[in-house]
Amino acid sequence: MKKSFLSLLAVVLLIGTAAYNPIKDETDELEEIFRQINTEVLSNGKAYETLGQACKTIGHRLTGSSNGKKAEEYAHALLKSYGFSDVKYQPFQVEAWSRDTVTLAIAPRKSDNFRDVEVVSLAMTPVEAKVTSEIVDVGNGLEGDFQAVKDKLSGKIALVNIGLLAPIKGPRNLHRSEKTALAMQYGAVGVIFVNTVKGNVLLTGTASVTGSLIEIPAVCVSLESGMELRAWLSQEPNLVAMIDMKNFSRMIKARNVIATLKGSSKRHQDEKIVIGGHLDSWDLAHGALDNGIGSFSILDIARTFQALKLKPKRTIEFVMFMGEEEGLLGSKAMIEKLNKSNAINKVAFMFNLDMANNANGFNTSGRDEMVPLFTRFGQVIQKVEPSYKNTVINQAGLHSDHQTFMLEGIPTASPIGSIAPEAIGCYHANCDKFDLIKKDEINNTVRYTAMMLYAMANAEEIPAKKMDYYSTRDFFIKQNLRKELELGREWKWGASE
Incomplete structure (x- = not known):
């Protein structure tokens, strides 16, 4: 009788175990949220319109100029209008340059x-x-x-x-x-x-x-x-x-603009995901491509989260960096403040959108352990939008705001997509104007990045962890980036290390 009871109990446990599939449950929940994001962006996306308005009413967004100040105020007001109660300026000193x-x-x-x-x-x-x-x-x-x-x-x-x-x-x-x-x-x-x-x-x-x-x-x-x-x-x-x-050159104050969405999980809310892109531009044209498409995509991702009342487990900070073009100055200021307040370890991940356009995948920036997770989340995106290519590459590079986070050992990623040749030729040039931008392409960046951001902010675990001092050094050596960092005077480990 005891043997029969134990056999029955084993069968019940087996059935119960088979019925519970955490991956399937996660996939079902993500698919529903992704469908909501997709519908919201395609129906009500504002990235194209707000970028166009900024190009028309502000023009370029050179750090330290009156136009740069107007751009900071524009982004701040926009985030407030989307329903964020926690929107702040993060001021920093910068040696402003103008021609x-x-x-x-x-x-x-x-x-x-x-x-x-x-x-x-x-x-x-x-x-x-x-x-x-x-x-x-x-x-x-x-x-x-x-x-x-x-x-x-x-x-x-x-x-x-x-x-x-x-x-x-x-x-x-x-x-x-x-x-x-x-x-x-x-x-x-x-x-x-x-x-x-x-x-x-x-x-x-x-x-x-x-x-x-x-x-x-x-x-x-x-x-x-x-x-x-x-x-x-x-x-x-x-x-x-x-x-x-x-x-001309003089010391002025510039300001990052930060909107915070508090995490909903007691376990995870102290973990922070930063999604940032530089708002500033050069002064030869509008800066629509560099980096209007990235920064205004982030602004609309923030709008989408508020419109859908999304409450992921981890805290998300939506950041408009200034001073990137003059030496990653805004992201360096943010990292300096995080280090001074001992809050750097709360940053679990960073998404950087710099000239991100027509997204169809992501670059996991040299962190091998993130490739399976991005691939799996991408497969859920494909259920919602089969045309999404789910391209995942894993190449570390420098010279945008993610570099500042990478130097702290923080894992980063960026959307990858495509820019038309006639547009890419206007990079940093006198033809970088709003007529280069296509609405459907900027909407693709918004919807797919919003989906991936939500999935990452709501994941039970993020496989890539913040690396320590020497592991970060070894990472850059492995990625063949030491020489570039030395030329940029960013190699902090000494000549003998």
């Missing part, structure tokens, strides 16, 4: 017959500089390219490609600030960057690895002007360039 005048003139040595070339200043260049010297072609500006001309470059002006043009040497491109740092390291007194986009497009961006003003002038010419200059150099090897620039 005044610049000219570039070229002539053969010992000639006064200078030819003017259309040019734009790179940011964080000197307040005043006037340099005349011979030009040395450094090609793509990778370290090997500088090594090849090291005996010629001291006291000269380096001619360097912004991107990579054939012949290509080395595994990856360097950021323009890193190329400028190398130019200074090898003794150059100025840098002329050549854009790699056709159509007489002029490009700007910071030339500083630290966020502070650099010591030499750095300017950019179009691809077409660069080709003409190189053809001239082949005929006249001793061409001289004269760079004459004036800029």
Whole structure:
């Protein structure tokens, strides 16, 4: 009799165990929430309209300018209008830079017959500089390219490609600030960057690895002007360039804008997920692509959570960073405040949206343990929207606000998608205007990122944990990013480590 009872009990337990499937229960709950998000964004999404209004009424959003201040106030008011009670400014000091005048003139040595070339200043260049010297072609500006001309470059002006043009040497491109740092390291007194986009497009961006003003002038010419200059150099090897620039710089206050959605679970609410993107832009156009599409997508993700009254387990902070373009200044200020308040360990994950457009997957930024989770959540998204590709890549990179969090060992991710070639050519350029933006593409970023954000904020566990000091060092070495961090003066582990 006892044996029969135990057998029956085993069967009951087996049936009960089989009936309980936590993954299936989670999937069913996520699918329902994802359907609500999908319907809300497709029916009532505001990212396209609010970005268009900001481009029209504010224009560019340069940190430290009156336009930058207006953008901060616009984002703050928008988040309040969406129903957030906890919206705050996070002020920080920044060395603001703005352009005044610049000219570039070229002539053969010992000639006064200078030819003017259309040019734009790179940011964080000197307040005043006037340099005349011979030009040395450094090609793509990778370290090997500088090594090849090291005996010629001291006291000269380096001619360097912004991107990579054939012949290509080395595994990856360097950021323009890193190329400028190398130019200074090898003794150059100025840098002329050549854009790699056709159509007489002029490009700007910071030339500083630290966020502070650099010591030499750095300017950019179009691809077409660069080709003409190189053809001239082949005929006249001793061409001289004269760079004459004036800029403005002063210490000002900028402000990140942060809206907080408190977590609903006592166990998880002290864990924080940050979803951020930089609100600031350069001043040559509207900054619609960089980074209007990212920051205004976040604003609409925040609206969507409020409209649906979503209450995930973990606390979410929706952050508009300022100062990213001038050296990740806003995210660095946020990390500094988190460290001072001993709250850094509460940040469990960070999503960064920088030029995120037409999302169809995510990059898990080198954290292998996150790939299965993103893939599984993506499969639920596909149940709601079969056209979602669920592409998951795992590549760590630098030069946006996620870098600041990665340096603290915090796992990060970003949406991946596509940008039309005619739009990407306007990156940091005088054609980065609202007419580049497509409503359905920005809505794709909003809905899929909102779904993934909710899933992550509501997950029972996040597989990737905050790494300690030495594990973070080992991570960057494994990702082959040490040299870039050293050039950017961000390697904090010392030369011997």
